[in-house]
Amino acid sequence: MKTKFDVIVVGGGPSGMMAAAKSGERGRSVVLLDKNKKLGKKLGITGGGRCNVTNNKPVVREMLSQYKGSGKYLFSTFMQHGVKETIAWFRERGVDFVEENEGRFFPNTLKAETIRAAVQREVEKQKVTIRRNEMVSEIIFDSKTKKFLVKTNNGVLSADSCVVATGGTSHPETGSTGEGFNWLNNLGHTVIPGNMSLVPLVVAKPWVSKLAGITLPEVKISVYSDDRKKSVYAGKLLFSHVGVTGPTILNLSKSVGELLEEGSVTLKIDLLPLVDAGELKAKFRNLLAYSSNKKIKNVLSEFVPAALGSIILEEAQVDDETECHSVSKEDRVRILTQFKAFSLPIEKLLGEDKAVVSSGGVQLDEINFRTMESRMIPGLFLVGDVLNIDRPSGGYSLQICWSTGIVAGMNV
Ligand SMILES: Cc1cc2nc3c(=O)[nH]c(=O)nc-3n(C[C@H](O)[C@H](O)[C@H](O)COP(=O)(O)OP(=O)(O)OC[C@H]3O[C@@H](n4cnc5c(N)ncnc54)[C@H](O)[C@@H]3O)c2cc1C
Incomplete structure (x- = not known):
């Protein structure tokens, strides 16, 4: 079995598949390693199984404003491959889109599998060697030979470049268990500890289970911390068996998590905001x-x-x-x-296993975003959820994967 490649991509999620396909297209010999039997397992459950691919904000600066403090890092990445290029990339591969509320783009089949399969087909077309069920345990950089040695359950592989695309720690059953952070730490990178973001909230009222399944399409939500109003959001509210969820709740969950560390948090819902x-x-x-x-x-x-x-x-x-x-x-x-x-008094955030993304990851100033190469180790590239990028729900996470994956693939 071949063990020497130009590029090793560790992690076959959306960012790893993009990086592998793009570098394969450039004629590099590439191997893509994933511990799962199926590539893109998490991608297959995105957007409630429908996959919110991106958000219709073709103007780069407007898109970047959604990433708050991280936006400035992403400028050169998105200028090379942003929303426009992503939509074109999928259309060229036979995927068309429908736009839903707040600019959310979904495949017109409304099936995440359409996206997962399109990206995997591209990986296969570019003659990338795919090794499934390949569990990576360590990445070593040999500073003399400038080569990467990647240890797996099947032996050791070597390459001139290595892309780490192992994701974060949310929904670990999809394979994202966070070991990439240990290797990156050992390689000298700073890893900011995970802090849950985009999670449903647990309501401290036993009656909440009776409301499970109710959706209120238009409410105004005021967040109170110890009786002081902190912020107001408008949008959809969904009741679950234990609390509340939906895009608006997911977007305010991180700040609720922070406020819960300081005291009690209550959401006051204007159920009829359109009537004074x-x-x-x-x-x-x-x-x-x-x-x-x-x-x-x-x-x-x-x-x-x-x-x-x-x-x-x-x-x-x-x-x-x-x-x-x-x-x-x-x-x-x-x-x-x-x-x-x-x-709605809030008891806690629902566990990290239910988080849509977990914030935390490699500190952004340690990456050159023009290429996605590490500033610490030449030839090491980092993409997708391993990066500490704060983002709202609405297709913004996957857009990071498409953009950082393609840009890394252009530079490995
Ligand atoms: C329920 C849910 C819904 C979501 N919906 C959306 C949405 O609609 N829109 C959106 O923009 N974002 C969404 N997201 C976020 C999005 O899925 C992630 O941002 C995205 O999957 C990150 O891609 P990635 O390639 O960085 O990592 P991942 O998709 O996490 O892939 C990492 C891969 O690395 C592999 N791996 C990890 N460790 C090892 C190892 N040691 N050896 C070998 N392989 C390894 C894993 O098996 C996995 O396949 C959602 C997330 C969740 C959990």
Whole structure:
């Protein structure tokens, strides 16, 4: 079995496959190693199985503004291969897209497998040697020969260049178990410890399980820390068996995690943000008058899903058997308060195993983003989730994989 290559790519996720395909296209002899039987296992579960490939922000600076402090590092990478080039790359390979809310691009088949298979086909087309079930245990750089020695369960491979694409630590069952960070540390890189980001939240109310499955397409969420309002978000809210999730929650989860270290956190939800308080009061009074002989529990569904209506009555301490004509002014005020500031005390972030990405990774100033080469070890390239890049949900993580993978592939 061949053991000497120009390039060894460790990790067959989206960033590793991109890097391998691009360097193969340039005529390099490339081997792609992954410990799984299937390449791109995590890619296959992205976007709820539909894969949010990227975000429709073709202007590089606009795209980079989403990455906050990390954006400035990514400029030269995205100028070479940004959103526009990514969309074109997939279209040239027969994948077309649909755009959903907030610019999210999905394959028009709405199947992550379409994306996974397209990238794998490219790897195969470029004659990359693929070794599945190949568990890497160590990467050594020989400073005399300037070669990399990669130890696996099947022996030792050597190459002039090595791409580390082993991902972060979220969803470890997909293969991303974080050992790449140990090798990179041993090679002299600084690895910032993981800090969960983009995770669902656990709500400290036993009734939350009764709301599982409810989606509220448009709410306003105010985040309170020890009764002080910290931030406000607008968007979709989904209830799960243990708490809340959905894109808006995932995006605010990191700051909630930080606030929980300081004290208690409560989300106050304006369930009806498109109706102002005065208008809502009048509408509610009319509803009660119109339905005067009905029970209050049977009419709140005019405003919110029925299961949520029951919880609102419980929280407002209004007997749900009360007939509408008997609802007192005080009851009305308490119910209206629930509509405008439904309180969700947060117990904790759901475990890292449920994180969409885990932040943390190699410190960015140790990488030359024009090439993705390490500034510490010549010939070592780092791509994808091993980099400490903070990003929101919405296709921004995979775009890092496409961009850094291609740029590394152009330079190995
Ligand atoms: C549930 C979920 C949904 C997501 N949805 C989206 C989305 O819709 N849009 C988006 O932009 N992002 C999404 N993400 C984030 C996105 O999946 C990641 O950013 C992306 O997969 C990172 O790619 P990567 O190539 O860096 O690493 P990974 O995809 O993590 O791949 C790393 C690979 O390295 C291999 N590996 C690790 N260690 C070793 C070793 N020792 N030896 C050999 N191989 C090894 C693993 O087996 C794995 O195949 C989602 C993440 C999750 C968990």
